[in-house]
């Protein structure tokens with residue numbers, strides 16, 4: 354069996370007197386996209402911080418594979434607005450190396466044209482794409498993304514999730530994704546973990562969407578959303594949102610957005 358990248362074993366954590374995580378277990382494997390879903394305040398970001406080693410559990414343990422390289426795309430990143438920092442310099446600070454590697458990473462996330470732009474001038478969606486390029490530059494074994502599609506337009510969101518599938522296929526890295534975009538994410542993920550301080554249910558998207566614990570949290574509309582994304586489509590978008598006619602991919606295929 355492939356060695357796990359990170360194993361969270363019966364972890365519990367109390368913050369500010371609140372039991373944020375209770376008896377949570379999770380295994381992250383290479384080549385697999387695991388999506389954490391759950392209501393606001395359910396403990397998703399806190400669990401991601403445990404996985405990254407930024408926080409330690411009060412009880413239980415978190416085991417990372419020795420030598421593991423992590424790529425992290427945080428929910429928010431405050432960049433000092435007074436700094437005249439270009440996108441290229443910002444990437445270089447995270448992963449010093451060849452200009453070509455930085456250009457390729459930006460190309461991949463659809464923002465190569467922003468390489469010389471000041472970071473403080475970026476829109477929210479542009480910043481998300483730059484942050485993903487920054488995480489990819491580290492060539493991580495495990496990529497952790499906290500709400501990566503925030504501020505990205507709808508066509509771009511689906512392209513972004515498609516890109517994560519591509520990255521997984523090409524590099525074999527594991528991906529831990531936190532998302533509220535159930536309808537976009539569900540068909541794009543290998544495993545869903547539904548968290549509400551404890552793990553309510555987990556498994557394939559189809560299995561989770563039928564689970565009574567999931568339906569109690571999200572209602573049955575989650576199932577309808579999933580159904581929307583399992584039929585055939587007649588065109589798709591690239592990451593910039595441009596439409597390409599005549600493609601007929603299944604929804605789970607990486608690389609494009611599909612709808613009627």
Ligand SMILES: Nc1ncnc2c1ncn2[C@@H]1O[C@H](COP(=O)(O)OP(=O)(O)OP(=O)(O)O)[C@@H](O)[C@H]1O
Pocket residue numbers: 368369371373391392393394395396397398399400
């Ligand atoms: N350092 C802290 N001190 C006290 N409480 C905290 C701390 N960090 C997080 N919390 C609380 O823990 C709970 C879980 O927070 P967390 O950010 O993990 O939730 P989340 O599921 O990611 O939420 P959202 O979907 O809103 O981003 C929240 O009630 C939050 O206020």
